[in-house]
Amino acid sequence: MNFDDISTIVYQPKNDHEPGFIYLMEAESYHxxxxxxxxxxxxxxxxxxxxxxxxxxxxxxxPCNVKILRTIYVENMAEVEGELHQQFSQCNVELIKSKEWFDFNAVQFMMVNWEFEKRSLYVFSLSELPIKLIIFSMIWLLFVGAIAGRLTSQPPMQPQKQLAK
Structure with missing residues (x-):
């Protein structure tokens, strides 16, 4: 590698105010x-x-067993993470290297899961729908369309002439 190759490498700082994931990890068997x-x-x-x-x-x-409990996709990772850290600051564990660890009791753990649920952006995919539901919906739309077509294609009813007395 020569100097020209090295000079083309451009450092781009991370921007955490972009879309991405917020995660909730747990250190199992800790307490x-x-x-x-x-x-x-x-x-x-x-x-x-x-x-x-x-x-x-x-x-x-x-060495401890850490697992991901939840992930949510958000539009601004830094903003949502900051909001969650602030909301649960009373549960924050005082560590030297990290401010992202929390001790949650059962009620607080339910609350953090609720907050994740409220903030999640759900991206809908057709692959999640069962094929029978898709087929049933298409048949139903054809049926409704056929009835609507028949109702609009009938000639208007002629008013009946009043009989003279």
């Missing part, structure tokens, strides 16, 4: 004899690729 019974240690973060983030996390963090 107590019955993990998750009272507290759940969770991480709220952002990533363009949550699965790659989880793999990177496993390679660079202490």
């Amino acid at each position: 107590g004899l019955i993990p998750g019974a009272w507290l759940r240690r969770c991480k709220i973060g952002l990533s363009r690729n949550p699965e790659a983030r989880l793999d990177n996390f496993h390679r660079n963090q202490p």
